[in-house]
Amino acid sequence: MLNFIVPPKQGIPFISVQTMAKIISDYGVEQCITDLVDALEQDFLRWEKFEKSSRFASHSKDGVIELMPVSDGNMFACKYVNGHPINTKRDLQTVAAMGILSDVETGYPILLTEMCILTALRTAATSAMLAKYCAPKGADTLALIGNGAQSEFQALGMKAIIGISEVRLYDVDPAASKKTADNLSNSGLKIVICNTLEEAVLGAEIITTCTADKRNATILRDNIVTEGVFINAIGGDCPGKTELDKNILMRADRVIVEFEPQTRIEGDIQQLSSDFPVVEFHRILKGEVPARTSANDLVVFDGVGFASEDFTALVFLRDLISKQKGYELLDMIAQQPDPKNLYSIVNSYSRAPAAAMG
Amino acid sequence: MLNFIVPPKQGIPFISVQTMAKIISDYGVEQCITDLVDALEQDFLRWEKFEKSSRFASHSKDGVIELMPVSDGNMFACKYVNGHPINTKRDLQTVAAMGILSDVETGYPILLTEMCILTALRTAATSAMLAKYCAPKGADTLALIGNGAQSEFQALGMKAIIGISEVRLYDVDPAASKKTADNLSNSGLKIVICNTLEEAVLGAEIITTCTADKRNATILRDNIVTEGVFINAIGGDCPGKTELDKNILMRADRVIVEFEPQTRIEGDIQQLSSDFPVVEFHRILKGEVPARTSANDLVVFDGVGFASEDFTALVFLRDLISKQKGYELLDMIAQQPDPKNLYSIVNSYSRAPAAAMG
Structure with a gap:
């Protein structure tokens, strides 16, 4: 339970864009970045602990869709992020990102979140951390x-x-x-x-x-x-x-x-x-x-x-919302009483009455 | 708009476990699998059109967390899936999967869904398709x-x-x-x-x-x-x-x-x-x-x-929920009026009144 905000059977915490904006505004953009720089430094100091890979990128004519996975052996993070500069001409965002943080021991998601705003924060924190040393x-x-x-x-x-x-x-x-x-x-x-x-x-x-x-x-x-x-x-x-x-x-x-x-x-x-x-x-x-x-x-x-910066940001967010509430819980993972009985979830909606075994 | 179920500014359609169970039960498990076999055959016939890669796997002591991305140039799909057989001893699922289907032209998600049940369906359809020929x-x-x-x-x-x-x-x-x-x-x-x-x-x-x-x-x-x-x-x-x-x-x-x-x-x-x-x-x-x-x-x-089977299943689901409704809409992607003004979303929650430019 150490990594989870709520027991996974209650649902997966989800941070919407509006919830993210409110959490960050309440805590303060500069305070978020200050905390993030501390957390980034701690994570960059244990660089060797992270399972690292270059991001997966699927390029198309006007943009790219990327996946950025990373794990420290205790938690796993992945950001889905696109880059489509042409989108601003469509009245859409250049970047439409979302992220997932998971528990390595169970493989279960800990939280799911928008990452458009969170990425801007972690990028600002990374830049400021670099400036601090350079x-x-x-x-x-x-x-x-x-x-x-x-x-x-x-x-x-x-x-x-x-x-x-x-x-x-x-x-x-x-x-x-x-x-x-x-x-x-x-x-x-x-x-x-x-x-x-x-x-x-x-x-x-x-x-x-x-x-x-x-x-x-x-x-x-x-x-x-x-x-x-x-x-x-x-x-x-x-x-x-x-x-x-x-x-x-x-x-x-x-x-x-x-x-x-x-x-x-x-x-x-x-x-x-x-x-x-x-x-x-x-x-x-x-x-x-x-x-x-x-x-x-x-x-x-x-x-x-780099993916480890998103990892740091997702763990920061997990800690922040563990105190501040306001997230939704998504019914994302099946949770029937018998794990082997996945079919029972579908069956519960079928109209025919149960009969004796054929 | 061809790929979207609803305009992306309205939110991202989300299929919960219970919604998935109801949709599948209403449509019928055997009918779902029959439709899926047709769709899988169409997609396997255009095998060369898919941008393919082996899945990304992060192994740990008791399990694995995987990402399965694939694109046909028009849509992009990715499944997050774990495998932790030990979870059944914890009263949790061996597999806790979720999926995302996206539009390649904009990079925006088309839908987000549970994939525990959907994976069982697509796996059954793949097996049945193989049996049909073998x-x-x-x-x-x-x-x-x-x-x-x-x-x-x-x-x-x-x-x-x-x-x-x-x-x-x-x-x-x-x-x-x-x-x-x-x-x-x-x-x-x-x-x-x-x-x-x-x-x-x-x-x-x-x-x-x-x-x-x-x-x-x-x-x-x-x-x-x-x-x-x-x-x-x-x-x-x-x-x-x-x-x-x-x-x-x-x-x-x-x-x-x-x-x-x-x-x-x-x-x-x-x-x-x-x-x-x-x-x-x-x-x-x-x-x-x-x-x-x-x-x-x-x-x-x-x-x-393989990831293309999840792609097929996600497109099948998109088509199915375009007719049957019942999905939620998640506030997942920022949608402020000016795409360049991401900060305005955070600013809208700050308590200080706007002042003249300093």
């Missing part, structure tokens, strides 16, 4: 390139963990920047909408690229990136979908990844040869390799999102 | 070895598709056989509970083994299997979990599998070398290879369950 000391200004669904979470994460005070927004769609600025108007951050990417990047110690186009784009050109910054590049996360000029990667003092085999396929480093040197983040966290050796270093996080 | 003509008697959760569905499938009239039951647990006999008492089948496996097999043209023990067992010994039978071996479906004496496989005239790369890992043929000759079922169905060349042939189906 950004220059005293970083105060964030350039946020791409002001879509992730942007507010990214800004609040960098505020909560790094203490940035100014966010410089740039998007090819000015309405997106306006939306982000409006949403952050009460955040305590100084928000500056920029007309050009160059203007946004000027003076920022942290540059976050979180654009959604599914193509090899050069969002950041080499000649506008100065020394001494930390680039948090999280939008290039799919084969054929990159954001950085490869010269930025080649002159960087350190390129950090989550799980190297997956990032080789999906990250910005897909533009480079398979022996291009990268460091997995857990090694930075453990102190095996320094993130930077001087304030002038250029450090790049080539983030693609 | 059993000797005029097969009348089924030996059912292992009388657990699958057994009634297996018996009804063989009745509906093959026209068997007698089922001979054997299980190491006599109570399981009694349960199956009781459940089938109104089925029109002659049911015989046998005290030994030898007695059950005697005179049967079709032998189905569907036992659940997670070990290399020899459920069927070579010396009790005569010529001219069809063995439907569906319980050996995991590394280290087999049912057949390997001599049965070696003397069989034909060993048929679903998707060879997966069966090499999971099926009874895991006991044999990797070049042991097998034939994928789609080739039998297309007439490329005969299932049997004489009434005396021994034909074995080494069934492990």
Whole structure:
């Protein structure tokens, strides 16, 4: 029972979009991200305990559907997530994610949840955790390139963990920047909408690229990136979908990844040869390799999102809803009295009266 | 909208265990299996259209958690399924499955469902379809070895598709056989509970083994299997979990599998070398290879369950509930007016009044 929120026979807890929004709003976005960074660090420190694999990806003309399974031997997590940038033209989400957390000992689900909002939170927490170890000391200004669904979470994460005070927004769609600025108007951050990417990047110690186009784009050109910054590049996360000029990667003092085999396929480093040197983040966290050796270093996080981060987020959610209630219970798993008598569930609806054995 | 049951903004249709039981009972178990065999044949005939992979399996001490993804380019299906035989001692199900069917063009889920009952149906339909092409003509008697959760569905499938009239039951647990006999008492089948496996097999043209023990067992010994039978071996479906004496496989005239790369890992043929000759079922169905060349042939189906069968079952279910209603709608995918404004959902719960931009 240690892993379950309620005995599985009562049903499987389900967190809807509205329940998720309320839970997170009640607890506070910045507090969620702060707790998540702590939990992510604990899980990245036990990196070897996780059964890891690159995500399963089914590509189609306009998008991708992915499965991201991972287990620590005690719990199993899997996220279903798509990526269809074209969906915004259909008035649908680019990403429609859901997640399941399970108990390894019984194989039963512990909870089922929306993961659109939860993914934005865990991505912001991952970025902020990376910045904590990789950004220059005293970083105060964030350039946020791409002001879509992730942007507010990214800004609040960098505020909560790094203490940035100014966010410089740039998007090819000015309405997106306006939306982000409006949403952050009460955040305590100084928000500056920029007309050009160059203007946004000027003076920022942290540059976050979180654009959604599914193509090899050069969002950041080499000649506008100065020394001494930390680039948090999280939008290039799919084969054929990159954001950085490869010269930025080649002159960087350190390129950090989550799980190297997956990032080789999906990250910005897909533009480079398979022996291009990268460091997995857990090694930075453990102190095996320094993130930077001087304030002038250029450090790049080539983030693609790894399954263990969703695992961490799902366990965080399980703990949160164990205290706060409000979830539904889904009748998802058969629970007839005799486990071998699955047929009895169907039979209970049949109209014919039971007869003696033939 | 072709693939969706309801517009995705209304929510994601969810089929609970009780709804599934009612739908199937209303439509009839035998009718479901009959429709499913038709649909399975259509899908196996277009085998090349499916994006196939061996299932993802996470093994632990007492069980396994699996993901079974597949796509035909129009729809994507994935089943989450565990296998924990020890669960029956905990008063829990051996298998606690759920499934998702998605639209490839948008990446959005079309439906979410329990798959414990649906898997039993699709497995029975697959077995019956194999028997249709592989059993000797005029097969009348089924030996059912292992009388657990699958057994009634297996018996009804063989009745509906093959026209068997007698089922001979054997299980190491006599109570399981009694349960199956009781459940089938109104089925029109002659049911015989046998005290030994030898007695059950005697005179049967079709032998189905569907036992659940997670070990290399020899459920069927070579010396009790005569010529001219069809063995439907569906319980050996995991590394280290087999049912057949390997001599049965070696003397069989034909060993048929679903998707060879997966069966090499999971099926009874895991006991044999990797070049042991097998034939994928789609080739039998297309007439490329005969299932049997004489009434005396021994034909074995080494069934492990393939993702495309779940795909077929999920599409069948989608079509069925498009007519019959009764499903719930889950608030699973964010649906705020501006797709880029995910944060607005969280913000709508925050108590602070909106202020002017800072």
